[in-house]
Each structure stands twice: as structure tokens, then as C-alpha cells.
Amino acid sequence: MQDPISKDTRLALDLALTIRHDGHGGVADDLADPAGLTGWVREHTDDLPVTDGFDADEASLAAVRDLRAAVRALFAYAVRPGAPSPADAARLLPVPEAVERLNTAAARMPTVPVLHWTDTAEPAVHLRPSPEGTDLTAVLAQAAIAFLTGADRQRLRACHAPRCVRYFLKEHPRQEWCKPSCGNRARVARHHERHKA
Template sequence: MRDAISTQDSISGNARLALDLALTIRHDGHGSVTDDLTDPAGLSAWVRAHPDTVLDAAGFVADEAAVAAVRDLRAAVRALFAHAVRPAEPSPADAARLMPVPDAVRRLNAAAARTPTVPELHWAEDAEPVVRHQAVQGEGELTAALAQAAIAFLAGPDRRRLRACHAPRCVRYFLKEHPRQEWCKPSCGNRARVARHHERHRQNA
């Protein structure tokens, strides 16, 4: 799920985490939309691949309540992503069932408030010291961390580069890296060009 943003090394950690959450809804390559967070095993695997989400990501084990909470939060994030890319169209994966923006904002803020954060100093050798805000472990730790990352992204400069990819079958959001970029990755651009070619030939037939 990370291939769509693996080349975007310049984006902030908050933007990357918010995008990765949105990208848990993706095209499976065979004509269907896949959800990576349908059960506790899927969420557990996703959190373990994202060590910045919780204090003990490597040992994280999700339950049904955590799955429901993260899926609810993701719905709010994707609704706000759709709002952010206007006047362009949102991702087709959920364009017909987006929650109202005020509801999405309330859900995001409520999730962010569930767990407080504390500043942690990180200072690697031969690097400048940096402060990261780490969620205090406890109930709501995961959803709070994800919500806070989404809020930071939506309120930051990276939001202006957010786009929905409209290549055939793609349902991804991505950050635009250069003025002429239309698609989240080259394979989507290839599919879009092939589709346009077939459409022109169909109209001229």
C-alpha cells in the first residue's frame, strides 16, 4: 500500500501517516476495491508496519473495537480529503457515501482528544535534535495518534498538493509532486492514456 507515496520523501510524517490511512482502501489490481482494515489481523499488521502510531507497535494486537474506531476515523479522513481536493472530484471509492464535512471534523477532533500527547526529544548522532509528540499509552492511543496526524496534515501546507487519482480503477489520494502530475504513479498514467486512446477510437468508429 505504500508504493503510491514511496517516492515522496519530502512530505512530513503526518502527511505520510494520514495518506497511508486513506490508502488502506485501494484497488486490488483485478477490478475491485480492497479494504486492508476489515478485521483485527489486518489492523494489527498495518499498525506494526507504522511504528509511529503507538508506543509498542511491534507487539500491537487489535480487537474488533479498535477496528471499528479506526475505520470510523478513516471515513472522516477520507471525507475531509474529498473536501480538500475540491473543485476536483473525490476518489470514486467512496464519492457516493461521504459523510458531511461538519460530522467528519467533529469525529476527527473527538478522536484526537482521546489521548494526550507528550513531547519526546530525539537526537541522533550528527543530526539536529528534533521533538516528536508521542501519544501517551492508553485507551484511544491509536485513533488519537492517527487523528492528530490527520489534523496536522489537513492544517499544513502539504494539503494543497493533495489530489485524487482518476485513472481507471484507481481510488488513491496522492500528493502532487510537480505541476504536470495527474496520476498517483506511472502505471495509472499508462492506464489513463490507454483508456483515452480506446475511447477516441470508439467515438471515431
């Protein structure tokens, strides 16, 4: 059994999973318009520094979609030598551009040094986000960086079931798909291929 998924891992995966199978053979984008971003952010208010009254505009939508493109490109890079998600295969950002985009977004979060000093330890400083100027894309970018540099990245996979475009964390050695329904679709597709030949 794997350790619980961290908040950063969950945020990074959830952002990537806003591109999904639409149920009809195509790809749906949960961030197609500002209302989609507003809904997604409101579903994640426990993990994001926004108020319940958050309303996305075109600028915030464009910033988050640009960040998502970088995250999905880096997810595709992370799953090598496996293939990327079919939703990304034809339109991946070059890795240096994706890294630059992620780092630029993460830098929008001002930090302040905080001193920690107890009777039993030497003084130490830790950087914390400043309460003023919190930026949604910066928080998402920092979560993605934490995930991509953490141990969970080694478990990242792209699901290659027919019509699936999701990335997922592999929970056990034999896991090939993101959900049981994807495994069923893959088995049915293989069965049809064998009987066509």
C-alpha cells in the first residue's frame, strides 16, 4: 500500500486531469472557459489560497491553461520511456519551454523568511509564502514542482486504454490503467482485435 498522496501531488494531478475523455470518443477540457476554471478552483478551495467568491476571468484562465500545458508536457517527459497521453502526443511543449513556463509561474509567489529557534535546536530560516500577493498559478506551479521533484513522480503513468487521456499514479506493480473501466475497455479492444484477424 502506498503512502497517502500529498496535497501538492493531488493539485498537480488534478490540474493535469482537467483534460479528460468526454465519453464520446473525444477530449473534454474542464477549463474551456472562465466558468470552468471558477468551478474547478471552488472545488479545491481547501488547497488553494482563494476565497469561496473566486471568479475567474480571461487572464486567469489563460495563465492556468498555459501552466497546465507545461505540466502535461513535463508529465509526458516524466513517464518516458512510456508514451505520453494521447491528448498530448501531437502538441507537447518542448521541455525547456515547459520548465521555463513552470518556473516563471512559480516565481509569482513572493516569499518571506521565517525564523525558527527553539531551546533544543540552532536557529533556522524557512521560506514561506507571503500572505499578500498570493497568485493562483504560482501555487499550482509550486505544487507541480514539488510533485515533479518528489518520490511520487516515479509512479506517474499515462493511461493507454482506448480513448483515455489521463495520467495516474501507479498503486501496485501490475496496474496498467488509471481506472478499472479503462482496463475493461482495453481488454474488450484487444478481444475485438484478436477476433478481427
